[in-house]
Amino acid sequence: MSEEPDPDRLRALEARLAQVKGKPQKAKTENGKAFSQGEMAWRMVIELVSGMLLGLSIGFGLDFVFDTRPLFLVIFALLGFAAGVRTMMRTAQTMNVKHDGTTSGTNGPDKHEGNDV
Known part of the structure; x- marks a missing residue:
């Protein structure tokens, strides 16, 4: 019989x-670890795809019920894409706020002033 170690004693x-x-x-973040940019990118991709799939499934279901094949599926x-x-944009904004340490969001001045094209 193996018991799980006590987390308080381990800390x-x-x-x-x-x-x-x-x-x-090392100080840990709120949830125990900081996420890498790759993990955040995958999170954003999954959010986009899940929105699309949810919209497609609702549209297909309504088309099946009302027998209007392409109408609700397209809508x-x-x-779902929107x-x-x-x-995804809300996640990117919260990542930006956590990275900058500010709450200005996207309405502030551009940080890259040297790239005037």
């Missing part, structure tokens, strides 16, 4: 080991 042990070694312990596919893009 205390890690803190004591770090103290003995003389290394400062809800476009709505919802996916909106969710």
